[in-house]
Amino acid sequence: MLWRIMKQIIDFEVTECAQMGPNYALLRLRPLRGEMPSIEPGQFVQVEVPNSKTTYLRRPISVNYADRHELWLLVRRAGAGTNALCNLPEGARLNIMLPLGHGFSTDVRGRALLVGGGVGVAPLRMLGRRLLAQGVEVHFLLGARTSADVLQLDLFRQTAETHVATEDGSWGHKGLVTAHPILQEPWDHIACCGPMPMMKAVAAIARERGIDCEVSLENVMACGLGACLCCVEDTADHGNVCVCQEGPVFNIKRLKW
Amino acid sequence: MVDLSVKIGQMCLKNPVMTASGTYGFGEEYADLVDLSRLGGIVVKGTTLEPRQGNPYPRMVETPSGMINAVGLQNKGVDYLVEHIYPRIKDYDTALVVNVSGRTVEDYAAVCERLRTLDKIAAVEINISCPNVKQGGMSWGTTTAGCESVVSACRRAWDRTMIVKLTPNVTDITEIARAAEAAGADSVSLVNTFLGMAIDVERRRPYLSTITGGLSGAAIRPIAVRMVWQVSQAVKVPVIGLGGIMNGRDAVEFLLAGASAVQIGTANFIDPQVTIKAIDYIRDYMERHGIERIADLRML
Ligand SMILES: Cc1cc2nc3c(=O)[nH]c(=O)nc-3n(C[C@H](O)[C@H](O)[C@H](O)COP(=O)(O)OP(=O)(O)OC[C@H]3O[C@@H](n4cnc5c(N)ncnc54)[C@H](O)[C@@H]3O)c2cc1C
Numbered sequence: 199m200l201w202r203i204m205k206q207i208i209d210f211e212v213t214e215c216a217q218m219g220p221n222y223a224l225l226r227l228r229p230l231r232g233e234m235p236s237i238e239p240g241q242f243v244q245v246e247v248p249n250s251k252t253t254y255l256r257r258p259i260s261v262n263y264a265d266r267h268e269l270w271l272l273v274r275r276a277g278a279g280t281n282a283l284c285n286l287p288e289g290a291r292l293n294i295m296l297p298l299g300h301g302f303s304t305d306v307r308g309r310a311l312l313v314g315g316g317v318g319v320a321p322l323r324m325l326g327r328r329l330l331a332q333g334v335e336v337h338f339l340l341g342a343r344t345s346a347d348v349l350q351l352d353l354f355r356q357t358a359e360t361h362v363a364t365e366d367g368s369w370g371h372k373g374l375v376t377a378h379p380i381l382q383e384p385w386d387h388i389a390c391c392g393p394m395p396m397m398k399a400v401a402a403i404a405r406e407r408g409i410d411c412e413v414s415l416e417n418v419m420a421c422g423l424g425a426c427l428c429c430v431e432d433t434a435d436h437g438n439v440c441v442c443q444e445g446p447v448f449n450i451k452r453l454k455w
Numbered sequence: 456m457v458d459l460s461v462k463i464g465q466m467c468l469k470n471p472v473m474t475a476s477g478t479y480g481f482g483e484e485y486a487d488l489v490d491l492s493r494l495g496g497i498v499v500k501g502t503t504l505e506p507r508q509g510n511p512y513p514r515m516v517e518t519p520s521g522m523i524n525a526v527g528l529q530n531k532g533v534d535y536l537v538e539h540i541y542p543r544i545k546d547y548d549t550a551l552v553v554n555v556s557g558r559t560v561e562d563y564a565a566v567c568e569r570l571r572t573l574d575k576i577a578a579v580e581i582n583i584s585c586p587n588v589k590q591g592g593m594s595w596g597t598t599t600a601g602c603e604s605v606v607s608a609c610r611r612a613w614d615r616t617m618i619v620k621l622t623p624n625v626t627d628i629t630e631i632a633r634a635a636e637a638a639g640a641d642s643v644s645l646v647n648t649f650l651g652m653a654i655d656v657e658r659r660r661p662y663l664s665t666i667t668g669g670l671s672g673a674a675i676r677p678i679a680v681r682m683v684w685q686v687s688q689a690v691k692v693p694v695i696g697l698g699g700i701m702n703g704r705d706a707v708e709f710l711l712a713g714a715s716a717v718q719i720g721t722a723n724f725i726d727p728q729v730t731i732k733a734i735d736y737i738r739d740y741m742e743r744h745g746i747e748r749i750a751d752l753r754m755l
Pocket residue numbers: 242253257258259260261272273274275276277278279280281317320415416417418419446
């Protein structure tokens with residue numbers, strides 16, 4: 199990046215908390231004052247969670263969509279903190295630190311496959327739009343357990359050609375994303391965000407076929423600022439590095455798995 | 456007029472609020488969000504003679520009103536600090552303190568020796584209390600003899616202000632504090648983290664790669680306040696209080712317990728601006744109570 203956007207702490211208002219089945223919600227937020235800083239695809243935010251007695255630290259959440267007046271967060275109910283976020287009423291206030299980390303590389307040419315699993319699809323549409331604007335041929339491949347876990351399918355379809363794999367076959371190709379035939383096509387670049395086993399499998403395929411590949415890690419975080427060194431990933435080039443600062447997106451060349 | 460300034464040994468702080476080692480990086484990490492020149496001081500990350508990779512991931516688990524960490528003193532070593540980090544932070548308008556750790560007595564002294572060339576380092580904080588390393592660290596802080604040997608070696612290697620950071624994982628913390636004072640400490644800071652453990656019951660495995668780690672955050676505050684109160688009665692040198700301070704009120708609680716200054720750690724992760732808010736709160740509090748100097752903040 200040529201310039202660095204200053205990190206900020208901003209109070210937001212929930213304008214909508216749309217339930218997406220029993221396990222997910224889309225939070226649409228509006229900054230109470232001022233404008234949003236510009237955000238790169240794959241960057242994340244640290245959210246202070248109100249209304250949860252057992253949640254102490256902020257929770258890291260990827261940016262699903264952002265413009266100067268709005269921020270979207272796509273949240274999976276994983277535990278008490280994310281549950282409280284998914285239950286927020288319209289009008290609730292949220293204190294958020296952003297923008298954090300380094301997102302996906304946009305220095306991509308040719309054909310790019312953007313692979314998401316479950317709530318991991320969250321940052322991919324922003325990336326897809328950016329790459330399309332640069333003339334890259336973009337395809338999405340979304341994986342999920344069942345059709346109920348395929349999130350924002352309409353938005354993905356509006357953006358670019360979208361392929362789906364569900365484990366139970368209730369939508370699209372039956373099986374894991376890694377078994378989807380689209381992966382066999384020639385790709386210049388793969389970007390992937392989802393559960394660890396999925397990212398590992400996609401990375402293995404990319405390595406085998408020599409495709410440039412980035413993944414977005416979800417290591418447990420405390421500060422989100424590179425200060426506490428809790429979130430480290432062991433890299434081939436620099437040993438333990440902070441996922442919150444150098445990542446969350448890493449080229450698989452740097453990773454030891 | 457309220458005077459917030461404090462003197463710890465030869466080190467002058469513009470106010471009694473510092474950041475705790477290991478929670479604030481080198482200050483730079485917070486520079487977008489905090490006016491660092493308002494801080495009383497910054498205690499930078501634990502520094503050792505040789506670079507260290509720290510412990511394997513996972514290193515952190517959240518617990519009720521707190522967190523357990525097992526970072527294990529990951530740092531690039533004192534030479535890297537001297538050559539690369541110091542030039543970037545030396546002009547911050549706040550007191551800079553380097554937290555020093557080591558395996559052997561000689562390691563500790565050698566780090567202090569290397570730091571002597573850095574004019575803007577106001578003090579060292581000798582960490583004889585890290586629970587996350589196998590050798591050195593906390594083992595030096597759990598006996599009076601261990602404490603005495605590290606502190607006197609560092610005293611010989613360092614002529615500016617020397618703070619000794621104590622572990623709470625001992626039977627009688629006042630005993631260790633007295634040993635540190637006798638060996639030449641200008642101040643003691645307490646507490647470091649409490650040894651703790653948490654298990655993922657569904658997976659039937661500990662959360663941390665090291666099984667146990669150091670508990671910090673609001674959960675430890677009442678124990679830390681008690682220890683600061685005990686130690687401040689046991690030693691003559693100024694005491695720096697920390698452990699679970701979440702806001703200005705909590706900072707005042709430590710000052711009332713006998714601390715001359717405070718450090719804030721884990722709370723920075725939740726509210727990066729907590730230090731600034733605490734400084735403003737302390738000023739307001741003193742005005743409300745008609746107290747002019749920090750030294751006059753005492754329990755009735
Ligand atoms: C950079 C980044 C981006 C993320 N983006 C999103 C997003 O867009 N949408 C979303 O829903 N979630 C996202 N997450 C994951 C989200 O932060 C966690 O689900 C959340 O912190 C869990 O908090 P909780 O209080 O709900 O659950 P907890 O009670 O804290 O945890 C519930 C369960 O999940 C496990 N867990 C908690 N945190 C993590 C983690 N980081 N990695 C693996 N397991 C974990 C716990 O061990 C526990 O078993 C992201 C995480 C990171 C690091």
